[in-house]
Amino acid sequence: MSNVLLASDSSDLQSRIHEAADGMCIALPSRPLPAEPAQLLSKTHHESLPDVLVLDATEDPEGALALAARFDQELPGTGVVLIGDPAKLSVAAMRVGVRDVIAPEAGIQEMRATLARVAQAVEQRRAHSVVTLPGMPALNVAGRVLTVLSPKGGAGKTTVATNLAVGLAEAMPGAVVLVDLDVQFGDVATALALEPEYTLEDVVQGSALRDPIALKTHLTHHQSGLLVVCAPDSPVAADAITSEQVGALISMLAQQFRFVVVDTAAGLEARTLAALDHTTDPVLLTTFDVAGSRGLRKEIATLRELGMLTNARQVILNFADPKAGLSIGDVEATIRSKVDLTLPHSKAVTASLNTGIPLLQQSPRDAVSKQLRKLLSSYVAAPARRANGRHRTSS
Template identity: 30%
Template sequence: MSTLRVIVFNADESYAPTLRATLTSFDFVRIVAEVDEPAILPHVVKQFQADVLLLHLDPSPDSVLPIAGEVAVSNPQLAVFALSESTDGQLILSVMRRGFREFITKPVDAGILEDALRKISVQQENAPPQGKLIAVLGTVGGVGATSLASNLAVELASMTAGRVALVDLDYRFGQVATFLDVSPTYTIADLASSPEQLETHVIERALVQHASGVHVLSRPTHFVQSDNITAANCVGVLTGLARMSDYVVVDGPNRYDVGATAILDLADLTMLVIQLMVPSVRNAQRILQGMQEAGFNLDRTRLVCNRMSRESATLPASDVEATLNKKIYFSIPDDWPTMSASINLGEPLSTHGPKTRVRNAIRELAERIHVPPSSGGAAEESAKKGPGLLSKIFSD
């Protein structure tokens, strides 16, 4: 089944977590944009390639329907769904006369909504496949997220004949280009300046190809350019890259904020990089809690423990899992001499240390992503163990 790209309109902030949780529980759905102003709907539909426009009409259907009706008429390829707690016959009739595909009442029956979305997805079977978007999110500075993202992209590039893109979302201090020793002419800032849906040739021009085959999209050259990049700009760029790539590996978002939600909505897989240290685990706990409260499907989030070492005075992994109520999906061994030399030389581990344990671990992680386990990539079971010695530390 093809991935279904959905634009969500919702002016009721209190309902956003519930709506997001429902949509992200469907593994074939990706939210490409969330809108809360009816006036910008035509622009958003033009900027983002989508299959479905889901409109939450409450609390004021009359303010949404006129513009939404125009969007439905001018975009016949777009399936428009309406969602409301009202069962008023006149409202339903008005919705259907405007060419909407479905009217769904609240509280939403997830099965009914899923069936309706699956019908649209089946109709899209002949559409070009979308690449998988992998977000690598660090919990603290220096946790190794950029190293992981860069080397993961290189390993994936060796496993697929298609394109693998690597995007730096640390707009001010990102070092992806440095880690791979490439010198970009254009950056994400050049793509973000376009208000329209990005054409393939425009994106191509901004990418610089590394010797491994990875196509790098670098952070802006100047600080001032960073201020002009919005979440909508970023999602537009990532959506465009997904159309032309097998994998898009994103170094970031570099902080969990309002802008990050748009990227996490779009991600097929989020890798939350931790170390077995109190600051990292504290932040991981806050991020996971924030994502859960916002309605994100945590089944798409994996804990990756970096710099795992028996010699280090780190926290017990079992206690960290119990604290976070989530299993560690993958562990990467500590080999700072190899990793630091690789960074300083601007060489991926596949070149600088092809037979090292740390390189082999990242390659194994890439293989898991490229060829999921027989379980079909099902979510990890939550940690069952009761609170351990960390319970007091993290209960503040």
């Protein structure tokens, strides 16, 4: 079990968390709750940061949320869990990067499972991060890079990438960037009704790759708080964009943003592989048919051989149709991997692309929106799936 720090005045809660953490728990009083992470941590006299911080938010939910937000900004290598009413706290908690909310009456098994999930998620995050101890000024935490891939065109990459990015940006305005790496025919700008002043071509060929401030001035703003690097206007411009430039761009963006979402062209062209080289969370998408599953099997096998398939990957089947004569089990057997999510066919998807309003905003109750929210919850608030790190083959 990992190191758990608990701030609570309840002796009952202290004893249950202690048991759930197999004794690896230091308990502190929660009153008064300090405003600064460093103040809280200084009370533990511990050299290392806790993997999981459990804050009792039953007495002072505002104070607990404010402190959780500071931990999220300053020490993202510690996962924060709140104790309180999930119905009241979950949305606010998600906005400040809290990993989970546990009800005060939760049983030990539930607490144990939550602590283990959060510890796994932070372990993955730390694999891509350099986190300093409190009191040290520099904080260099690489953001997560989510790259949306499909073996064939028209599988729904742009739909998934744009909505994923918008959903993340709504929770964390200004902290998410979307890159349209479908350099020839990218349509992220159309999907989000953007009229970019600068495109990928300007970004990789000007001073932006050397200067983070210049880079930020070259991004296009979406009303959700998302920043976007749109594809060039002309397919001809794509020739001049090299995979080295793409790699440098993604790496630089990951230093500046909490999440970098990458939409790609179908297949595994060199620029996509360059993005994968910096990807922490691949999102693999295919159509729900035999041809789509076979294509995905080859793509998964190739990524595995290249050591680019982390366990953090999500596998999504689009256009899922129960009457298609194919089951999810059939697809899983073909691709030799688990399917994490299915997206049904929905007219609202095309309507959203046509209007340039993201599906999550235009049709939040649509069945596809609901599934996309599930995908979102695997990156925010709820813990991410464990990854062993970049360039390791999944089991």
